[in-house]
Every structure is written in structure tokens, then in C-alpha cells.
Amino acid sequence: MNSVSRPGLAGTAALLANETRASIMMSLLDGRAWTPTELADSLTIARPTATEQLHRLVDAGMLTEVRQGRHRYVRLANPAVADLVESLAAFSQMSVPAAATLRSQRADKALREARTCYRHLAGRLGVALTDGMHRCGYLHPTWTLTAAGHSWFEILGVDLPRTSIRAFTRPCLDWTERRDHLAGTAAEALLATLLRRQWLVRLGGTRALRLTPEGSLALGPVLNDPDH
Incomplete structure (x- = not known):
């Protein structure tokens, strides 16, 4: 007992x-x-x-x-359940491979490129955008949004929440990239804006997302690393 x-x-x-x-x-x-x-x-x-x-x-x-x-x-x-599932996925050392069919391989590639992680952006694109925000000085090393970051969000038309009991910005370990992408209520507002402006579009009924040419142009200054 x-x-x-x-x-x-x-x-x-x-x-x-x-x-x-x-x-x-x-x-x-x-x-x-x-x-x-x-x-x-x-x-x-x-x-x-x-x-x-x-x-x-x-x-x-x-x-x-x-x-x-x-x-x-x-x-x-609730978001806590989403955090639990995503954290367990990132913690898992083994992954179940996609089926060998062309359709499955294409779907898997799209999911790894960009997807929703509950209500924020994940995948290679999510990590690249987060890296760019750090590089441009929009995110402090402590993962807080800087004054320049607030200004950038305002330029994009992101309606940031004024108050929330949940974290405003925080790192979230990406289970495919094995690196952190941005999560929190600010990241959720950012994804909602990118979808509303159709800079990102959903691929069918899956979690996969695609960056549109308009989105690539708008986010290019942050996504493009001048050192590469």
C-alpha cells in the first residue's frame, strides 16, 4: 500500500x-x-x-x-495534452518509418518540411523561422520576444494576446528536426496570421503545410541566412 x-x-x-x-x-x-x-x-x-x-x-x-x-x-x-504528446514524440529515440509507397513518402516529406504542432508551426520550416528570429534579434536567447520582435509581429499583422495564463513564448523540441522551434501563445498567433494571409496553406486534411510564393517573399528576410 x-x-x-x-x-x-x-x-x-x-x-x-x-x-x-x-x-x-x-x-x-x-x-x-x-x-x-x-x-x-x-x-x-x-x-x-x-x-x-x-x-x-x-x-x-x-x-x-x-x-x-x-x-x-x-x-x-487542452494545450497541455498537446505538449505531452509532442514531448513524448521528441523524446522517442525510435520512429516508425513511412510506408515505402510513393504517396506515403511524399506525404512524409511534406510533413517533415512544415506542419502544425497543435497550434504553432513545426518541421524544417518552423525551426528555420525560429533560427531566423534569433538571428534577426526578434527572439532573445532566453526565448523572450524583443522590442524588435514585437515590431516585426506588428508589421506582419499578428494580433498578439494581451494576457494569458500560458507561456507567451517558449521552445518546443521538434521531433523530426531534433531542434527547438517557437511555441507559446505568440507562436500560435503567428501561425494563425500566416494561414489567414495564405502565406501558409494546409495540404488536404493532414497536418502538413506549404509555404506559398507570397509567404516566401514576406518571410524571406527572416528565413534566408546571409551566411549560407
Whole structure:
């Protein structure tokens, strides 16, 4: 018998130890709400299997349900759950390779290039943009936004949150690049602006994003390293 209370870490770990549930959580890192059918089709699993695993994740408080008319959607319960999943992904020393088909390889390449990490930008592009912000003096080495950074966000039209109980800016270890990209509410506002201005566009129903020519032009001064 335990002499003191403790969190049920083993139970939480067991939930994510299932390959199907782990895949569901990774898919939902795009920050959007999905129907069980959409998730089942995306992961090529049977609808009853998806429904069963979704019930377990909802009961555990990792997902929340949203009902709209006859439709039922699920999404990550909160940013803390997203941080947990992304941190575990980055901590994992092994990765499951994409299928050898041309379609899968192309999708994997697109995901590694640029993707949503819950509500902020990740992948090679996310890391490159973060590096550029440090290089241009927009991000302090302590990961705080400088006065020049605030001015740059204003030029881009980013509507920064005035108050938040969550971190304004913080590093987030990118699981494909193995380096930090920018996270926090400021990074979320930045991604929302890039999508709204169509400097980034979503690729189908996946987490993958594509930098448009307009986006490349607008972000070029930050993305292009003059030393390379």
C-alpha cells in the first residue's frame, strides 16, 4: 500500500502505449476537431476500432467531444495534452518509418518540411523561422520576444494576446528536426496570421503545410541566412 498519494503515471502511459491510440493523438496535433470516420479513414483502421479507442481517450480526459447536430467531433482536451504528446514524440529515440509507397513518402516529406504542432508551426520550416528570429534579434536567447520582435509581429499583422495564463513564448523540441522551434501563445498567433494571409496553406486534411510564393517573399528576410 502506498504511504502517500501519487499520480497514476502508469495508467496514462498505458493509454499511449497502444499504437492506434498514439496515432490518433498524433493526428489530432493539427489542432482541429475530427469526426471518428475521418480519423478512421486517415489512419486506415476500422470505424469500430477508432470509436472504441476514442471512447477510452475521452474517458481519460485526453480528448473532448464536440457535438454539432448529428455529427460528433473529437479534439485534444487542452494545450497541455498537446505538449505531452509532442514531448513524448521528441523524446522517442525510435520512429516508425513511412510506408515505402510513393504517396506515403511524399506525404512524409511534406510533413517533415512544415506542419502544425497543435497550434504553432513545426518541421524544417518552423525551426528555420525560429533560427531566423534569433538571428534577426526578434527572439532573445532566453526565448523572450524583443522590442524588435514585437515590431516585426506588428508589421506582419499578428494580433498578439494581451494576457494569458500560458507561456507567451517558449521552445518546443521538434521531433523530426531534433531542434527547438517557437511555441507559446505568440507562436500560435503567428501561425494563425500566416494561414489567414495564405502565406501558409494546409495540404488536404493532414497536418502538413506549404509555404506559398507570397509567404516566401514576406518571410524571406527572416528565413534566408546571409551566411549560407
